[in-house]
Amino acid sequence: xxxxxxxxxxxxxxxxxxxxxxxxxxxxxxxxxxxxxxxxxxxxxxxxxxxxxxxxxxxxxxxxxxxxxxxxxxxxxxxxxxxxxxxxxxxxxxxxxxxxxxxxxxxxxxxxxxx
Amino acid sequence: xxxxxxxxxxxxxxxxxxxxxxxxxxxxxxxxxxxxxxxxxxxxxxxxxxxxxxxxxxxxxxxxxxxxxxxxxxxxxxxxxxxxxxxxxxxxxxxxxxxxxxxxxxxxxxxxxxxx
Numbered sequence: 001x002x003x004x005x006x007x008x009x010x011x012x013x014x015x016x017x018x019x020x021x022x023x024x025x026x027x028x029x030x031x032x033x034x035x036x037x038x039x040x041x042x043x044x045x046x047x048x049x050x051x052x053x054x055x056x057x058x059x060x061x062x063x064x065x066x067x068x069x070x071x072x073x074x075x076x077x078x079x080x081x082x083x084x085x086x087x088x089x090x091x092x093x094x095x096x097x098x099x100x101x102x103x104x105x106x107x108x109x110x111x112x113x114x115x
Numbered sequence: 116x117x118x119x120x121x122x123x124x125x126x127x128x129x130x131x132x133x134x135x136x137x138x139x140x141x142x143x144x145x146x147x148x149x150x151x152x153x154x155x156x157x158x159x160x161x162x163x164x165x166x167x168x169x170x171x172x173x174x175x176x177x178x179x180x181x182x183x184x185x186x187x188x189x190x191x192x193x194x195x196x197x198x199x200x201x202x203x204x205x206x207x208x209x210x211x212x213x214x215x216x217x218x219x220x221x222x223x224x225x226x227x228x229x230x231x
Contacts, residue, residue, distance in 0.1 A: 033218055033219075041223060042206050042221035042222050043219075043221050044221070045218045045219070048216040048218050050216070055216055056216040056218065089158060091160065093160075101165045102210065103150070103162050104150075106159060106160035107159070108157065108159045
């Protein structure tokens with residue numbers, strides 16, 4: 001696609017529920033990143049995929065968070081047993097790793113609210 | 116220690132004037148890249164400008180320029196001839212090349228408000 005697409009744009013859920021957030025990167029971009037942005041703060045790195053594998057998941061806050069990219073394109077961020085502190089905007093970005101500056105192109109984000 | 120520090124939570128600038136947004140960084144990696152992104156109220160992060168650590172000249176992109184002072188570890192963004200549409204959050208970010216993932220580390224941002 002022309003840009004990075006994220007769905008849903010907004011998700012409201014109750015504490016303890018399971019949520020999935022989807023990211024469709026720019027076609028041909030091999031690298032995919034998930035970030036979390038809390039209100040009034042800069043984005044924080046969660047996980048990075050190169051192709052299908054999670055090359056670096058050091059930013060995932062705990063084992064309730066998991067992400068997959070089974071075919072090397074679309075990725076899903078999965079959050080189990082959601083907590084109120086998980087409320088944030090989840091940003092996805094993709095890049096063409098061979099492109100020098102490796103500029104990350106971001107999607108519009110998925111705003112998660114946990115009641 | 117913070118890798119990226121943006122000390123100005125908010126800035127005002129008069130329309131058509133220039134403004135400088137500060138960014139300092141901390142790294143021991145000799146090879147790195149510095150980025151600025153704009154985030155309007157719609158939420159999307161928009162790439163503005165990039166500076167590589169080995170670049171000899173300051174980067175420029177239209178009305179945006181990056182004042183890169185390597186010894187001071189600063190990478191300030193200069194916006195010339197401010198427009199009302201420049202009102203947004205601005206984030207400085209760094210990529211350290213010893214990190215295989217090339218992920219970005221962001222600062223806390225500066226909110227720029229352009230006055231008519």
